[in-house]
Amino acid sequence: MIHTKNGQHNHNDHEKHHGSHDKDHSNHGHAGHDHHGDMVQEFRNKFFIILIFTIPIMLLSPMIQNFMGVDWRFTGDIYILAALSTFVYFYGGWPFIKGAVDELKDREPGMMTLIAMAISIAFFYSIAVVFGFDGEQIFWELATLVLIMLLGHWIEMRSINNASKALESLASLMPDTANRISEDGSTEEVQVDEIKAGDHVMVKPGEKMPLDGKIIKGKSQVDESMLTGESVPVVKSAGDEVIGGSINREGSLTVEIEKLMDESYLNQVIEMVKESQKTKSRTQDITNQAAKWLFYIALAAGIITFIVWLAMGSTVDTAIQRMVTVMVITCPHALGLAAPLVISVSTALSAKYGLLIRKRPQFERARNIDAVIFDKTGTLTEGTFGVTDIESFSDMDENTILTHAATVENDSEHPIATGILDEASERNLELHELSDFNSITGVGIEGTIDGRNVKVVSPGYVAQQNIDFDDARFNEWSGQGKTVVFLMIDEELSGAVALADKIKESAKETVAELHKRNIRAIMLTGDNRKVADYVAEQIGIDEVYAEVLPNQKAEKVAEIQERGLVVAMTGDGINDAPALTRADVGIAVGAGTDIAMDSADIVLVDSNPKDILAIFSLSKRTYNKLVQNLIWATGYNIFAIPLAAGVLAPWGIILSPAVGAILMSLSTIIVAINAQLLHRFEVE
Structure with a gap:
């Protein structure tokens, strides 16, 4: 019998509330398709239509013509410009305006309010200039602002949608x-x-x-x-x-x-991911808070700028132009993209490394883990009996002993039989013909091979028969907690086979890597002390808690946490669920039970303990990228707002609305490129 990984690749989804401009969005996709699919389409279509309108707006703008050193002015061109820009504002800007209305209704100004404020000021200021207000219209800035916002949201929606679609394509692969x-x-x-x-x-x-x-x-x-x-x-x-x-x-x-x-397994994973979309990342909360504060800062800075310029004796027109520049430049699309872009890239990467992230805040916390607690069976070991040693007490070699034992065990359903048969099949051994199969209650089984009586029996039977043999190896195996069966042919002792729960090869590598990162490896098991110590010694575990009852596992996790350690718990059984919930980060092994997976923050879909390393590396790298992006996005505002307000005006340095827009676009592009660099991630 071959035990396979009941694993499941999938893409966890990043969930973000863009105001509520998607609340009533109808679903045109096929059944069960997330509304994000329609939104990708909506933002993409809007982006290309606005791009077509932006080109003539740019070419008709006097400021751009001056920059290019041409003069394409003609009678009434300003009205064509105003008409094109009105379409851009209402058609392209609509998702942001609607989102802002929803945010303000909830008394929670955020990203949408900021964007709507910037494009509205640019639009109405420019319309005022067309109808006689003294200043320079900035329709081209309105158009590029809307264009960049739509592009940003299209990128973000697409990355969210790709994660959803990966799941739905799995569901659609089920036959009808x-x-x-x-x-x-x-x-x-x-x-x-x-x-x-x-x-x-x-x-x-x-x-x-x-x-x-x-x-x-x-x-x-x-x-x-x-x-x-x-x-x-x-x-x-x-x-x-x-x-x-x-x-x-x-x-x-x-x-x-x-x-x-x-x-079905597939459906459970899809449901879990939908659930995970509802958990907000801590970093997302930070960005939403930052957007809210920037909205208030923009309002305050704009009003203060207007008052100060008037007080300095400037015209109302100049004061308004300064105020407009400040309020437009504060629109931090870079901040709006800082978290979502990084999260969407890390989501795709986590799927590639076989991780299903159910709760993002815990995933973000994984970078600070001090100790990993492993459940033994099924996590560090295969959870199935495997042959570890064979000893001959006769002239028979290992393969002959195994062939005889496997032939007798062939009709048995016992886990020991399965282990022996697996080993025989791995060694490609041909089994003999067996007759007179008989189970000896509490002792073992027997049968006839080539006219000889063959028994596979327990150590107890050998002791009862008072058979003497060199028991040094037997004592050693027993000390390691292994199960030993003896092969007897015509009542003579021929050989012995030791079996144990097989240690996963990847378990040793995982613990060695954890040690390199100064993370302690702790084992928590209900198994007896002998077995636990043997397994711990083989793998290199730092601490062992053996013979722990299921209800004590969560208490042990709490005890370890009380030592000041940030703890991750890895398990796969029902009895691990309370401990998984108690740990700072609960990691379920994918082939485990549904309840363990439901209690976990992260699921290893491939049941490979080595994937834990990917969690820590990816969590650290994701967090670093998020911090870099947040520093860049907010740092840009700290630098640009005073410039836009005219702090350096006495020295002749004034940031025009046009340059403000270019700076804003640059910061957005840098944040987007920085997020994409996360794709170069490799597990260290």
Whole structure:
């Protein structure tokens, strides 16, 4: 039996409230499609239409013509300019104006209010100039401002949508029909939603598994790459679980359906991600707060600028122009994009590394972890018996001992039997013919091979028969908590096989890497002290808590936290759920139980402990990028507002609205490029 990773790649989603300009947006996409899909379309269309209008606005603007050293003025050109700009303001600016109205209704001015204020001031100021107000119209700035805002929102919506779409494309990959096997053995094609739990279905080569279930007949290679990211097809046979949507590559399989669509693994992951969209990042909260303050600062700075310029004896026109420049320049689109762009890139990266982020604040906290607590079974170990040692007490070699033991165990359902058979199949050993199979209660099993009686028995049976043997290895294995069975042929001791819960190869590498980062590795297990110490020694664990009852796990986590350590807990079982919730960062192993996954902040979809390293690295890198972007976005405002207000005017340095717009655009582009640099991330 091969135990596969019941993992699931997926893209966690970043959730951000753009005012509420998406609240009543109708859904034109196919069923179940997120409204973000429509919004991508809306912002893209608006962007290209506004781009077409921006070109003539730029060419008709006197300021741009002066800059280019040309004169394309003609009678009435200013009115054409005003008409084009009116369309840009109302059509292109509408999402921002609507978002601002919603924000102000909630008495929570933020990003939308800032953007709406900047474009409204630019528009109405320029219209006033057209109708006789003394100043320079800045229609071209209005157009470029709206254009950059639409581009920014299009990029952001697209990155949000790509994450949603990845999930929905998974859901759409589920087949619509299945071949149900009737009681008389015939098959009929039925709709998947007609299938009930317990039904048997036939899955032919090349077909997809209709739903989650268990193979009851047949053997094949199953391609789970779209679900687990594992590129190599996995060999599956009777008793193995299959996930709905995975592709059957070779032989025909009979599958017993265990979960219907709404309970399926895939559906649970989609639901979890939708849930995660509702958790706001701490950094997003910071940016929303910053936008709110910048709105108030812009208003105050604009009014103060106006009053100071008037007091200095300037004309009303000049004072208004200074005020307009200040209020337009304070619109920090760079700040609006600082967090969303980084978060969307880190979301795509987390999916690439097999991480499902359910709660962003905890993910952001992962960069400060001091200790990782591991549950043993299923996290550091495979959770299945595997052969670790074989010893011969006769002239038989290891493979012969294993072949005899596997032949006798072939009809047994015991985990020890599974471990022995797995090892035999890994070594490509041919089993013998067996007759007279018999189970000896509480002792082992026996059968006849080539006319000889062969038994696989417990150490207790060997002791009862008073058989002497060199027990040094046996004592060593027992000390390590291994399970030992003996092979006897015609009542003579031939060999011994030791089995233990197999340690994951990746577990050792993970702990070694944690130590390099000065992070403690702690093991928490309900298993006995001997086994726990042996596993800890093999892997290099710093502290071991063994024989811990399920209800004590959360208490142990609290105890470790009381030492002042920021703790991540990794587990996969129902009994780990309270501990996962108690830890600063709860990490569930993907192949674990639904309840453990529901309690976790992050899910390792590939059940590989090494992916924990990606969490810490990505959390640190994401946070650094966010801080860089926030410093750049707000730093730009700190520098630009006084310049726009005319602090350096006495020395002849005055920032015109045009230069203000160029600076604002530059800061946006720098923030966007900085976020994209996160794509170069590699796990250290």
